[in-house]
Amino acid sequence: MIIFKNVTKTYNGTTALDKVSFKIQPGEFVSIVGRSGAGKSTVVKLLIAEEKPTKGQIFFNDYEVNKLKSFHLPEFRRHIGVIFQDFRLLAQKTAFENIAFALEVEGRPQKEINELVPQVLEMVGLKDKAFNFPAELSGGEKQRVAIARAMVNQPEVIVADEPTGNLDPFNTWEVIKLLTKINEFGSTVILATHNKEIVNTLGRRTITLEEGRLIRDEENGKFIIG
Amino acid sequence: MLINISRVIKYGFLNFVRNGWLSFAAITVMLLTLLVFGGLVLFNVITKATINSLQNKIDISIYFKNNVSEDAILSLKSSLEKLEEIKSVEYISQEKALEEFKAKHKDEPVISQALQEFSDNPLLASLNIKAKDPHQYAMIADYLNNASISNLVEKISYTQNQIVIDRLTAIVDAVERVGVGLNIFLALVAALVIFTTIRLAIYSNSEQIAIMRLVGGSNWFIRGPYIIEGILYGLIGGILSFLIWIPLVKFSYPYVLSFISEINLWEYFQTHFILFLGYQLMLGIFLGIVSSIIAIRRYLKT
Numbered sequence: 001m002i003i004f005k006n007v008t009k010t011y012n013g014t015t016a017l018d019k020v021s022f023k024i025q026p027g028e029f030v031s032i033v034g035r036s037g038a039g040k041s042t043v044v045k046l047l048i049a050e051e052k053p054t055k056g057q058i059f060f061n062d063y064e065v066n067k068l069k070s071f072h073l074p075e076f077r078r079h080i081g082v083i084f085q086d087f088r089l090l091a092q093k094t095a096f097e098n099i100a101f102a103l104e105v106e107g108r109p110q111k112e113i114n115e116l117v118p119q120v121l122e123m124v125g126l127k128d129k130a131f132n133f134p135a136e137l138s139g140g141e142k143q144r145v146a147i148a149r150a151m152v153n154q155p156e157v158i159v160a161d162e163p164t165g166n167l168d169p170f171n172t173w174e175v176i177k178l179l180t181k182i183n184e185f186g187s188t189v190i191l192a193t194h195n196k197e198i199v200n201t202l203g204r205r206t207i208t209l210e211e212g213r214l215i216r217d218e219e220n221g222k223f224i225i226g
Numbered sequence: 227m228l229i230n231i232s233r234v235i236k237y238g239f240l241n242f243v244r245n246g247w248l249s250f251a252a253i254t255v256m257l258l259t260l261l262v263f264g265g266l267v268l269f270n271v272i273t274k275a276t277i278n279s280l281q282n283k284i285d286i287s288i289y290f291k292n293n294v295s296e297d298a299i300l301s302l303k304s305s306l307e308k309l310e311e312i313k314s315v316e317y318i319s320q321e322k323a324l325e326e327f328k329a330k331h332k333d334e335p336v337i338s339q340a341l342q343e344f345s346d347n348p349l350l351a352s353l354n355i356k357a358k359d360p361h362q363y364a365m366i367a368d369y370l371n372n373a374s375i376s377n378l379v380e381k382i383s384y385t386q387n388q389i390v391i392d393r394l395t396a397i398v399d400a401v402e403r404v405g406v407g408l409n410i411f412l413a414l415v416a417a418l419v420i421f422t423t424i425r426l427a428i429y430s431n432s433e434q435i436a437i438m439r440l441v442g443g444s445n446w447f448i449r450g451p452y453i454i455e456g457i458l459y460g461l462i463g464g465i466l467s468f469l470i471w472i473p474l475v476k477f478s479y480p481y482v483l484s485f486i487s488e489i490n491l492w493e494y495f496q497t498h499f500i501l502f503l504g505y506q507l508m509l510g511i512f513l514g515i516v517s518s519i520i521a522i523r524r525y526l527k528t
Contacts, residue, residue, distance in 0.1 A: 048440065070527055071445075078442035088437045092244050104233055105443045149441065 001025060002047065002157065002188070007056035009042050009212075016042040018212040019056070024190065026156065029183045031199045032192045033223050034209035040192035043209070044161040047190070048082055049073055061156070078106055081150025081187075085162035087142040089134040089149075095121070095141075096130040099149045106153060120148040124178060140171030147178050157188040164195060172198070196223040230447060238454020248427050249455070255423040256463030257470075259416040259513065260506050264471050266409050267505065268491065272482060273405045275489035277398050284360050284391050286367060287383040289350040294378045296351070302375060303353055309369075311362040316354040323349040350380055360395040364388075417513060424459070424517035428452060428525070435525040445526045449519065456518035460510030467510075468503045471495075 002024040009017040017039045024030050032040050045051040046058055049068050058065040063076055081102075089098050096117055103113045121127050124144035134142055143163060150158050160179060164172040176198055183189040193199065199206055199222070206221025207214060216224070242249050290299055299317060306315050318326070324347050331337040341348075357363050367384035384391065428435075431452075438448045472495075479491035495502065 050440065073439065074442045074444040074447075076442075077440060082440055088440070090434055090437055092241060092434065101438070101443070102441050104230075105438075105441065105447055107227075107230055109229065 001059070001061060002190075003057075003059040004043070004046075005057040005059070007046065007053045007058060009039075009046060009051065010054045015212050017046070017053075017209075020209070020212075020214045021056075022207055022214060022217055024188060026188055027183075027186060029180065029189045029202070029204040030191070031202060031204060031206045031221070032190065032209065033194060033199050033206055035194060037211075038209040039212045040194075040209060041161055042212075044082070044159050044190075044192055047159060048077060048080055074105065078102075078153065079156050081153070081155040081158040083143070083146050083150050083158065083160040083163045085165035087134070087139075087146045087166075089142055089145055091134055094131045094133055095126060095137065095145045095148075098134070098145055099152050102149050102153050108153075116152055117148075120152045123181075124148045125174075139166050140168070140174065143167060143171065143175055144178070147175065147182075151182050151187070154185075155187060157190065158182055159190045159192075161192045162194070163191070164193065164198065176202070199223040231450075234447065234450030235454055237451040238458070241451050242455050242458050245427075245455075248430070249459070252423050252427055252455075252459045253462050253466070255420055256459045256510055256514070257466050259420045260463050260467035260510050261470060262412055262416045263509055264467055264502070264506060266412060267502065268471075268475070268495075270405065270409070271494055272486070272489055272491070273401055276486050277401060279486060279488045280394055280398050281360055282356070284356075284363065284394055285383075286355045286357075286363055286370070288353045288355070288370060288375075289380040289383070290352065290378055291380045292350065294351070298378060299351055299353065302378070306353070306355065309366075311357055311359070311366060313356045313358045315356075318352045318354060320347045320349055320351045323347075323352065360391070360398060363391055363395075420513050421517045421520070424456060424514070425521040428518065428521040432525050435522065439526070448526065449522050452518045452522050453515055456514030457511050458514075460512070460514035461507060464503070464507035464510035467506050468499075471502070 004020050004022050007017055007020045008015065020039070020043070032043055034040050042051070046053055047060070047065065049065050053066050056066070060076075060079070065076070068076055090101065093101065099117045099120060100113050103116060108116075118127065118130070121130055124147055126141060126144055126148070129137060129141060129145075134145070137145065143166075147163075150160075158179070160175075163175050163179070167175065172195070179189050179191060180202070191198075203220050205219050206216070206223070208216035208221070208224070288302075296319065303315050303317055306312055327349060328338070328341070355366060357366055363384060367382060367388075370379075370382055370384075435448055475491055475495045479495075482489060482491045
C-alpha cells in the first residue's frame with residue numbers, strides 16, 4: 001500500500017507538487033499522466049526517496065518514506081523496482097551482471113542468481129545478449145534489460161518513469177506489454193507517462209497532474225488534459 | 227557476508243580490468259608518487275649518514291702536561307665517562323700518540339728526521355672526548371675549563387676549533403631542518419596528487435554510483451570494489467616503484483659513495499629491501515584505500 005498525504009515539494013521556491021494525496025493498493029496498475037513539468041517525475045523521486053518532500057507524508061507499507069535515513073535507503077529500495085527513461089544501466093557491467101546486481105545487493109546465493117537471471121532475460125527476449133555491455137545494445141534492448149533488473153527480485157512495486165520516452169513505437173508496446181505482464185504476476189505497477197495512446201489503450205486507473213496539483217484520479221481513466 | 231566480500235573483490239578486479247585506461251593512469255600517478263617517497267627514504271638514509279659522519283669528525287681533546295701520571299688521566303677519564311652528555315672518551319698515551327704521528331708522516335722523511343732529534347717523546351698524552359650531541363661541546367668545554375684539573379692540562383682543543391665546530395653544528399642543524407621540511411612538503415604534494423587522481427577516477431563513476439544506490443546497493447557493497455581498485459593501484463604501483471629503484475640505486479651508489487664514504491647505498495638497499503618494498507606497498511595501499519574512501523563518500527549520501 002502506497003499513500004501520499006498532502007505532499008508538497010518545492011525546488012528553490014518553484015512548486016513541483018502541491019498538496020498531492022492518493023492511495024495505491026497492492027496489485028494495482030496506475031498511470032500518472034500530465035505534461036512535462038506537471039510533477040510526474042517528482043512523484044517517482046519522492047516515492048523511491050531520491051528526494052524528500054517539503055511538506056506532507058509518504059507511506060510505503062510500514063515505511064514512512066519521508067523520514068527514512070540514508071542508511072536505511074538501500075534496504076527500502078529493494079522493495080521497489082525502478083525503470084527510467086534513460087535506462088540507467090551500469091555501463092561497465094554486462095546485461096547479465098546488471099540484472100544480477102539487483103539480486104547481489106540482497107546477498108542472494110550465486111546458484112539462485114544463475115537460475116533467475118537467464119529466466120528474466122528470456123522473458124524480456126534478450127537471452128542472446130546476456131554478455132553484451134549496454135553500449136552494445138539498442139535503446140529498446142537497454143530498456144528491456146532495465147525492466148529485467150527491476151523485476152528480477154520480484155519487488156512488490158515497479159515504478160516506471162517515462163519508460164518509453166526514448167523508444168520507437170514497436171519497442172514502446174513491447175515495454176508496455178512487459179509491464180502489464182509483471183502486473184499480472186502480482187506486482188503493483190506505477191507508470192508515469194505523457195503518452196496519450198498508451199494510457200487510453202491500457203484503460204487502467206489514471207492519476208492526472210497539472211502544474212503540480214492532482215486534478216483527476218479515475219478508474220479506467222483516459223488521458224484528458226485541458 | 228562472505229558472499230558479499232567475494233563479490234566485492236570480484237567486481238573490484240573486474241572494474242580494474244574494464245577501466246583499463248583509468249587504471250593505467252592511476253597506477254602511473256601512484257608509481258610517480260611512490261618513486262618520490264622511495265627517494266625520500268634514501269635521501270634520509272644519506273642525510274643521516276652525512277650527519278653522523280660530520281658529528282664523528284667533531285671532538286674535544288685534552289692534552290696533558292708531561293708530568294701527569296697515567297693513573298690521574300685514567301681516573302679523569304672514568305669520571306668523564308659518567309657524564310650524561312658524553313658519548314665516548316678515548317685515552318691516547320704518549321706512546322700511542324707517537325705511533326700515530328709516525329704512521330701518519332711515514333712518507334715525509336723531513337718530519338721523521340726531525341722527530342729523531344728529540345731524545346724524549348715530544349708528544350703529549352690526551353683524552354679524546356666525543357659528545358652525544360654536537361651542541362654540548364661548548365658545555366663540556368666549559369666544564370673542563372672550570373674543573374679542578376687546570377693544573378694537569380696543557381691545552382684543550384675546543385677553544386682552538388670552536389669556530390669550525392660551531393659551523394659544523396650549524397650545518398648539521400640546517401641539513402636536518404631542511405630534510406624534515408622537504409620530507410613533509412614532498413610527501414604532502416605526492417599524497418595530494420594521488421588523492422586527486424583517484425577522486426577524478428571516482429568522479430567519472432558518480433552516475434554509476436547513483437544508479438547502484440537506486441537499485442538498492444548498500445554503501446559498503448558499492449564502496450568495496452572501489453577500495454579494491456585503490457588497493458590494486460597501490461600494490462602494482464609499489465611493486466613497479468621498487469623494481470625501478472633497483473637499477474637506480476645500483477647506478478647511483480658509487481657517486482654517493484665518493485661523496486660520502488660512510489654510506490654504501492647498494493649495500494643498504496640489499497640489506498633493507500624487504501623493509502623498503504614493504505614500506506612502498508604499505509604506503510601505496512594506504513593512499514589507495516584512504517583516497518577511495520574519501521572520494522566516494524560524497525556520492526553515497528542520496
